[in-house]
Amino acid sequence: MAKQVIVITGTPGVGKTSVSRMLASKLDADIIEVGELVEREKLFTGFDEDRDTFIADTDRLSKRIGSLIENSSRRDILVVGHFAVDLLPPDKIHKVFVLRRYPEELRAVLERRGYKGRKLWENLVAEALDVCLCESVGLCGEGKVCEVDVTGRDFEEVVEEMISILEGRGDCRVGVTDWLGRLEAEGKLDEYIKHF
Template sequence: MAGSRALEEGETRRRGFKSRVYSAENPARSTKKKERMESPVKIIVVTGTPGTGKTEISRILSERLGCRHIELSKLSRERGFISGYDDERGTWIVNLEKIRRYIKDLSSEPNSPYIVLDGHIAHLVSPKAETKLMFVLRCRPDELERRLRERGYPDKKVNENVLSELLDVVLLEALGRFPEEIICEIDTTGRDGVEVVDEMLSIIEGKKRKRLGEIDWIGALSDNGRILDLLKRIEGGGPRFS
């Protein structure tokens, strides 16, 4: 089954990822890593699978920090960074290179304010030098499925995003572009935006350690067999909940 094969491949990637993730409390961290976290933030990236709460949380975070919030999906439509439309998934196809250039130019402006960059592609377009902190929002896949179906997403889009979250796709993409020490996972399952932002601010202010590599949806859902039900729905597209 396609979902089962993807699950096996994802677990292999996860084992490789976990083998190299260090503890955020490791006293052997280099001075360079400490200095990076202590330096002023220019771009704070908020990324994650669709449905994890990025836009609401980014709006609250930017208000609390008093800085600009850029919602990439909205920016792409307003600036014409659209290259097409995917009818099957019901989603716009964006031009990543144009977005990258725009964000790079914006972040290099003199006296540019700090920016909260929000979107499921934010980790793919944010300029490396200016990105000081990256939050990868996570949501337990069965709850994510519920959220996406409540939005009216097509089955294909729901299934792809749920599988993506299950296999840590956004996190692994982020780790492919940015150093581990600036990346932090935040679980939004069953939490409201204010609670999540409170945790983010504690991390930004150095009052709470960053967490990375601690979320394991495959393990969490395997304990009571929920993962099998989830995979059946993903492969069959169907019913949703009892």
């Protein structure tokens, strides 16, 4: 049985954890939550006080993820995290789903979590500038990278779209969002540019 490694990435707050749990239960897949693994197995080199987050030890982390994949008995393995693509050899990745959420909607999610100031704006700007998408395409090439817009959508429907792509019925595409264009049309771009 050939294993399929499916990466689910995107800016913090887009919905990776929620969507991957739903997808995993439909596919009967294993989930590797990168951030959780870093903390649980202390796979970090230090703590970034400014960003309030652990600095992952990417060498040890990549090796650990490789062995978890190897030892999994499931066909599908979801690797979930905003820098998950960096941790796997591109040829081992079947598909990369980059979840996208319009920055103003993301802002509401992150503010509800209590993010503010630099931590809030770093994430909003990263989403507005397609950082995760560009990194994924840069590392894996366009063919495997599928952009999925979750803005205003029920995650059930998002998961159905992902399944249709995995089954070869749906289109795996990039370039489906234009956050800068939409922010400009809504008169919100200037506020974002201040934080670029």
